[in-house]
Amino acid sequence: MLSPDEAAQLIEAIAARQDRAAFASLFRHYAPRVKAFLMRGGTDAETAQEVAQEALIIVWRKAASFDRSRASAATWIYTIARNKRIDLARRAARPAIETEDWLAVFAPEEADADKSVLAGQTYTRVKELLGGLSADQLVVIKKAFFEDKTHTVIAEELKLPLGTVKSRIRLALGRLREALEKEQS
Amino acid sequence: MNHPAPEELLLDYAAGASAPGPGLAVALHVALDPAARRTVEQLGAVAGALIEAEAEATADEAALTDAALQRMLSRLDGLAVEPKPAPYTPRPGFQWAPAPLARHLDPQAQWHRAVGGFEEIRLRLPGDSHRVSLLRLEPGRGLPRHRHVGNEYTVVLQGGYTDATGNYGVGDFAVGPGAEQHEPIADPGDPCIALIVLEKPIVLTGPFGRWFNPLVRSGLI
Numbered sequence: 001m002l003s004p005d006e007a008a009q010l011i012e013a014i015a016a017r018q019d020r021a022a023f024a025s026l027f028r029h030y031a032p033r034v035k036a037f038l039m040r041g042g043t044d045a046e047t048a049q050e051v052a053q054e055a056l057i058i059v060w061r062k063a064a065s066f067d068r069s070r071a072s073a074a075t076w077i078y079t080i081a082r083n084k085r086i087d088l089a090r091r092a093a094r095p096a097i098e099t100e101d102w103l104a105v106f107a108p109e110e111a112d113a114d115k116s117v118l119a120g121q122t123y124t125r126v127k128e129l130l131g132g133l134s135a136d137q138l139v140v141i142k143k144a145f146f147e148d149k150t151h152t153v154i155a156e157e158l159k160l161p162l163g164t165v166k167s168r169i170r171l172a173l174g175r176l177r178e179a180l181e182k183e184q185s
Numbered sequence: 186m187n188h189p190a191p192e193e194l195l196l197d198y199a200a201g202a203s204a205p206g207p208g209l210a211v212a213l214h215v216a217l218d219p220a221a222r223r224t225v226e227q228l229g230a231v232a233g234a235l236i237e238a239e240a241e242a243t244a245d246e247a248a249l250t251d252a253a254l255q256r257m258l259s260r261l262d263g264l265a266v267e268p269k270p271a272p273y274t275p276r277p278g279f280q281w282a283p284a285p286l287a288r289h290l291d292p293q294a295q296w297h298r299a300v301g302g303f304e305e306i307r308l309r310l311p312g313d314s315h316r317v318s319l320l321r322l323e324p325g326r327g328l329p330r331h332r333h334v335g336n337e338y339t340v341v342l343q344g345g346y347t348d349a350t351g352n353y354g355v356g357d358f359a360v361g362p363g364a365e366q367h368e369p370i371a372d373p374g375d376p377c378i379a380l381i382v383l384e385k386p387i388v389l390t391g392p393f394g395r396w397f398n399p400l401v402r403s404g405l406i
Contacts, residue, residue, distance in 0.1 A: 001241075014266060015266060015269075018261075018265075018266050020258060020261060023257075023258070023261065024254055024258065027250070027253075027254050027257060028247075028250060028251075028254065030236070031250055031253065031254070032239070032242035032246050032247070032250050033236050033237070033239040034236060036239040036240070037235065037236050037239055049249075049253070053253055053256075053257060056257065057257065057260065057261075057264070060261060060264060060266060061264060061265075061266060061267050062267060063266050064266060064267060064268055064269040065267075065269060065270060070226075071226070071229055071233075072230065072233050073233075074232075074233030074234070074236050074237045075226075075229040075230055075232060075233035076233075077233075077236065078229070078232040078233055078235075078236050079201075079229065079232075081236075082200070082201040082232075083201065085201075086201055126230050126231060126233070126234035127234050127237075127238055130231065130234065130235075141196070141231065142235070144196050144197070144199075144200040144202060145200050145231070145232050145235055146235070148200060148201055148202050149200070149202050150197045150202045150203065150204075151193040151194075151196060151197055153202075165193070166191070166192075166193045169192055169193045169196050170192050170193070173192050173195075173196070173224065173227070173228075176227055176231065177224070177227060180227060180230075
């Protein structure tokens with residue numbers, strides 16, 4: 001296992017001195033997890049493997065852009081893998097599009113932007129918080145992240161009125177926010 | 186911030202599921218609104234936790250990973266770690282443009298006077314059928330009265346505007362009022378600049394404007 005601090009140090013070691021051993025540790029930890037995560041959303045094993053590998057290559061190239069005060073290693077790697085998956089999907093179906101916009105969110109460039117207070121949060125804690133959501137709420141959140149679907153598509157697939165899906169999302173986010181912010185204060 | 190983006194749109198965005206046009210609208214709102222950014226960061230933490238929650242690899246999977254790792258390590262030889270990118274600086278005349286907009290702005294982009302007394306820069310987002318535009322309205326000027334047949338997303342980037350639903354300032358996000366007609370008027374001060382993303386062309390409803398609808402539908406204006 002890697003702690004959030006250890007994972008951040010590995011990315012920083014790549015940025016500071018092109019540390020191949022650090023890359024190997026990150027790859028061993030994250031490549032299989034990213035692959036498993038993508039397969040949960042219905043991506044086939046071969047594509048999931050390719051996306052995971054290419055995502056870790058981007059981690060190497062962009063290591064200097066990583067800022068642990070803004071996002072954890074896992075969140076950053078998730079964002080990269082998600083964009084890589086979008087790129088691959090578009091290559092197949094639609095013209096290519098810039099996806100770095102989405103990446104930029106986790107590294108806003110404004111000097112005065114407030115630092116993320118979540119970066120150091122342990123995953124165990126966020127996992128516990130997810131466990132506190134109702135099954136109805138959790139299924140919507142998971143479909144969004146695993147299957148890369150908009151709330152409109154999720155509503156159609158679950159055969160639910162759009163308003164029901166919206167209120168589940170708002171309730172889930174409200175709970176997460178309340179719990180995370182109570183902890184920080 | 187008086188008018189935040191609906192949270193389901195923040196979830197679409199954080200999950201990378203938004204179409205490019207609405208995704209750009211949310212990206213600009215997130216760039217300008219610390220509360221929206223916090224929400225997206227919280228959603229990012231959830232995604233990170235979901236990745237981290239995947240089980241340790243089985244022995245077979247670990248062997249596969251090691252074989253892939255050897256191929257990746259040999260690829261790294263020719264692959265430099267890129268230097269940290271310079272902080273974004275808006276170009277002259279576009280100081281109001283947040284970073285996520287910059288890549289979509291053509292270096293030659295210029296305001297064009299549109300029918301109805303406002304100025305427009307059309308943005309082309311590959312792979313998206315939304316009509317995406319920057320609009321600039323002088324103080325006190327309005328858009329022609331119109332109604333929407335599809336979703337509309339608006340983010341204010343400079344100045345502000347007021348319509349029957351309220352007053353919108355920099356960073357505020359508006360979701361199209363459905364079939365109701367509205368008539369936004371730019372507030373006093375700097376000209377109002379906003380990104381507008383339309384799912385379908387608007388329908389002009391004023392006594393004069395409605396004659397232009399065939400041109401609007403065909404995308405000519």
